[in-house]
Amino acid sequence: MSSRHFFVAGTDTDVGKTLVACGILKAAEARGMRTLAIKPVAAGAEHTADGLRNQDAVMLMAAMTETLPYHQVNPVLLEPPIAPHIAAQQVGKRITVSQLSGLCRGAMMQAADLVLIEGAGGWRVPLNRHELLSGLAVELQAPVILVVGMKLGCISHALLTADAIRADGLRIAAWVANQIDPQMLCFDENLSSLKALLGVPFLGVVPYLLDNKRGVDAVSAYIDISIL
Template sequence: MKAISLFVTGTDTEIGKTFVSCALLQGFCARALRATALKPISTGAQLHNEILHNEDADLLFNASNIVLPLHLSTPYMLRKPAAPHIVAAYEGVSLDIAHIVACHRAAEQLADIVVVEGVGGVCVPLDDMKDTADLAISLQLPVILVVGLRLGCINHALLSAEAISTRGLMLVGWIANIIDPDMEFSTANVEAIQQRLDRKYSAPLLGTIPRIDSQRADEAARYIDIDTLLERMRGLLTL
């Protein structure tokens, strides 16, 4: 059977995309699936033992049970922690989407499920013409939206969902991640987003993750409806 694959994006940077991606991987591994991840473009990489490493990419690596070589899992490792198109231009790197697609195809041959984590939000530029949505389109993947719960999250979630839909991508579901534990009316915010994304995009809420230590993705996985997600993803394979 063809591997299941999905694209994880977020309402902003620093809202828990990697944390949620790791939680998804932990959930898939717990169901005896061969699970792996791609972080095709990472910024803020540092040199360790003569090898470039990125913290997010390393977390995804550790949450997977299928180990990919770095040239497949993170084909573009950029050093400066800034927008990828700016850093790529600064470092003289061309972000080739076709190359990322080839890496993803290779990963699909090795696993039952592949989680691809985008960089920043859905409209983050990759060069003068392409953005993160173009990458998801080229990969032909359904999208999971991670919504960081903090002031302004309703607007950010609805704008992101509209951008995903407008670009012809399928929003297969969304996950709320509490990043501000002191946020007032967090439940009301989740309900407001849920009502609108369900009605307009048929995109279910797959879980609300409370404030958890960022190293405990296994615990976060308990708050995600992994089985519903898998059912929806498998249904897409039959279309």
């Protein structure tokens, strides 16, 4: 298993985890690194010529340097775009941490310099009645890269998420600010507060105007992975 593997978590759903993860992958590729990404659980899929596909997983596959079949990048795919444990119940599936851990470890057998495991939604996403997706990060002992969606309330969301990550015994390797609200008031002041209060390495700010408009190559220019 790669010694440089990270779990990409977000302060909420739709905060840009995939965009940031793809930017990190491209930044690593520019440094000559071999990269791999896994989206263990995805809820929300479209019918394509290749079968059901989740757009986040497809983006990760396009951004990483190594080649894996779709079912290894995204081993658990649920069609309804709802909470994974509810989607799983609707189709009669049961998802467990041990199952996901084995699937991830299998994919991570492929040689790579950097491996990203992207979560789903926020940190405390249920997999079943007793387990949370955060348990996978614990099982893999993966340092966390936290993506903060910059909007009103983001400071509380970020600090609560950071507290939960640390309570689970994991290290926050770094964080990224993703500007998801172009009208956010006092952006710079909020950013400064987060830098001081989180107290972990900062990879950079992804501006709103780049979000899904100029591609992950442009995003990678705003992310400094040297501290990873």
